[in-house]
Amino acid sequence: MRTQRIHWMTLSILVVVSLLLAACAAPAAPTAAPVATEAPAAATEAPVVTEAPAPTTGSLILLDWASYEAPDYWTTFAKAYPDVKVDFSFMSESADSYAKLKSGFKADTVHPCSNFWKIMADENMLAPLDTSKMKNWKDVSPSLAAQGAFGGKQYWAPYEWGFEGILVRKDLVQKVPESWADLWDPQYKGHVAFYDSGETAHIVAARVLGFDPWKTTPEQDEQIKQKLLELMPNVLTIWSSQTELEQMIASGDVWVAASAWNATYINMINQGLDVVYLNPKEGRMGYLCGFAIPATSTNYDLALAMIDSYLDPTSQAKFANDMGYGISNNAALPMVKIPAAAVEGLGMDNAEIISKTMFYQYLTPEQRQAWTDVWSEVKTSK
C-alpha cells in the first residue's frame, strides 16, 4: 500500500515538473529567431563577388515537395559542391511547411506557394535573398519575382507555376463536364475526387456561386457551406496526395478529378489514358510556388547557391519537360519541349486561359481558420 502511494507521488511530481518545464519551454518556440536581420545584412555589405563565396563542405536540408529532389533539377550545385551533403524533407502542402518551420524544424530552403509568402515574410521567418549573388536571377520573370518581394526585400525566388483544374476520364463519362458547377451534376455521382483543402473548397464553391472568394460576407459563407454539403453525395473520395489521385484515376474509380495538377495530366497521358484537362467556364485555378531561406538556416550561402542552381535554365527546362509546369526563368523557355499534346492539352501557352485563371491569394489567419472549419464539418457530414 505504501509503495503504491510513493509511486503515485512520484508520478504526480513528474507530471507537475513536466508541465512546468513545458510552460517555460513553450513560449520560446513560436517566436522568430533574431538571425533574420543579421544574415542578409552581412551578405549585402560584402563586396560583390562573382565566384561562389559559399563554403565547399557542409550539409543542406531542403524542405520541399516530393519528386523535386531529383538531382537533374540541381545539377550545377551538385557539380560545384560535390562534398556538400544534401538532404530532403518533404512537405505535403504549403501549410505543412509553415507549420514545420514554426515548430522549430531547421531547414535551409523552403518551398511553399504564394498564398503563404506574405505571412512568412511578415512573421520574420525568412532571410531575404541576396539576388546579386545569384547568377540566374537576371533571367527570372520580373512579374513573378515581384510577387515574392515584401517591404522592398526579395524573400522569394519564384520557381514554378501551374494550374488546378478538372481532369476527366473521357472514356468513362457519358458527357464531359464543362464547368466547376458540373461537379455537382448527379451523373458523376460517386466518381468525383475532391482536393482535401478548406481553402480550395471555399474558392471553388464561391466561384460557382459567383462570389469573390476572398471577400465573402457571412451570408455568402453560409451559402458556400450549403453548396459544399450538396457536393458530398457526388464525391467518392477526398484526395491529399498526387500519387494516390493518379492511382485512382488510372484504376477507373475516379472519373472526374477536381484540382488536378499539370503533372497528373502529363502522367496520365504518358500512361496512355484517354483524359482531358478541362478549361472550365469559370476559369481554372492557379498557383505560383518558389524558394526562400528560413531565418534559422545556418547555411545561408550554400542555400542561396542551391536556389540559384534550381533556377539554372537547363535544369528548369528539364523540370518543365518532366512535369509540365510553367517555370520562372525566361532563358529556359526556348528549351522547354514538352509533347505538343501536353502543351495544347494544358494550354500552357494560351494567354486567354491564363488570363481567366484565378491564382491563389494571401488569406488572413481568420479566413484560414473559418474555411478549414467549414471544410472539416462538410467532409465529415456523410
Added chain:
Amino acid sequence: MENRGRFISLIGPPGLYLFLFFLMPLGVMFVYSFRAGISGVAHDTFTLANYQSFLTNTHFHRLLRQSAGVSLAVSTISTLLAYPLAYYLVFRAGSKRVTLMTLLIIPTWTSYLLRIFSWKLILGSNGVLNSLLLSLGLVEKTSPILIYSRGAVIVTLIYVWVPFVALPIFAALERIDKSLLEAAADLGCKPWEAFARVTLPLSLPGIVAGFFFALIPTLGEFVTPLLVGGASGSMYGNLIQDQFMRALNWPMGSVMSLAMLLAVLFLVFILTRLGSLTDLAGF
C-alpha cells in the same frame, strides 16, 4: 538498498524516455491548449476560448462518438477473430506452430501503404474482383467494391490489428498449465465446459491486453481513413490533423487531442469496470 539500485537501473532509462518524449510533449500540448494562437499579436495570452468552442462544436462531438464506435468495433471484432487463431496455434498447431506464427507476422513486414494499394488493386473498378464479376456476367458496370467507405476503414483496421491482438492472447493461452485441462476432463468436464471454466478465464488478461492494444491507437487513426475512407470515412484524428496542419490552430488541435485522451481514459475505465473483468482475470 540493492533492490532500489535495481529498481532505478531497470525503470530509469525507459522512465526518462517516457518523461522526455511522452509526458513533456503532453505538457506542451496542455499549455498550448490555453493559448490564443501560434502567431500574430497576443498569440500567447491565456484563454479558455478553445475549450469553450470545443464544448459548443457539436460536429466534433459527433465525430468523436463515431470514431469511438469505429475503434470499439475494430477492437471487438479483432479480438473475436484473433482468439480462435491464437487458440489454434497454442493447442492444435503442434509442430507447425512456428511456421504458422511466422505466416501471421509476415504481412506486417511489408509497407502498410503497399498493402493498402494492393487492396485497391483487388477491389477497385478495374480490379481482380470486378473483372471476375464482369466476365461471369454478374455485373454490367464495374464500380469499386467495399473501398471508399467507413466500412472499408473498419475492415482495413481489423486486418491490420488481428496479428497484434493475437500475440498477447497467444502468450496468455500458452501460460495455461495443461494439467488443469486434464484435471477438468478427469472430473467430468466436457471440452466446452473446460474451455468456458478453465481456458477462457485464464486467458482473460491476454484478451484484455489485446483488446486495448487495438482500441487505443485506432481511436486517433487518420491515415487509414485518408486512404480507404473515401468521402464518408473521416475520423476524429483527421480533424485534429486539419487543425494542426491546415488551420494552423495548434491550440484548438491541442484541446481536441486532450479531449481524445480523456475519451480513451473514459473508455478504458468503463470497460475495465464492466463485468469486473479484472476480478475474473485475477489482478
